[in-house]
Amino acid sequence: MMLCVAAGAFALSLATDRFTLDWTHSVARTGWWERWQITDAGLTPVEARITGAGAGMEPPPDARLQDGVWHYAPQVPPQRQVVLAASGATGAGWQLCAHGTCHALPEDQGPLRLWSAERCEG
Template structure:
């Protein structure tokens, strides 16, 4: 199964059973981190961490504070596709990692990044 990424007019395919996303909020510069599974039903968020809170970024009520931030399990079903907005205001974009293979996406303002799972990735997924 592949994790498909549409960014900058290109489609990238990564063989993956899971991946992580991390980014900094554009206003509060608070670090966010999520781990997702790539399943036959879609992309499923399974774990998340917020380093701090503020400006509409409060951790959910069931979050647990640990040394590296607030930890929680997102309550979302598998998603057929995920869109990531690229505002250009964060200075760093999104960091997507599959195992040790990490890449930065969405560092400049533009059309949204699109993620989905497929056996073979195509632009129309």
């Protein structure tokens, strides 16, 4: 299965069944990190960490605080596609990592779309 990422003229395809995303929240300036699994049902977030709360992005009630970071398992069903907004206000955009290699995703090409497929097209 391939992880497909596209925005404007930007396209990235990775042969992987898992990946991480991290970014800085544009208002609260808190660090966010998520681990995702790719299954036949779609993209599923399986673990998340945040360094703080605010601006409507609070950790869920079951989150546990460990060494100043909130850890939790997102309760979100598999998604056929995930759309990431990029405000350009954080000084750094989204970072996607898979198999030990990280990719800075562009902030200036419009929303980023992620999905899984046998081949990345469209």
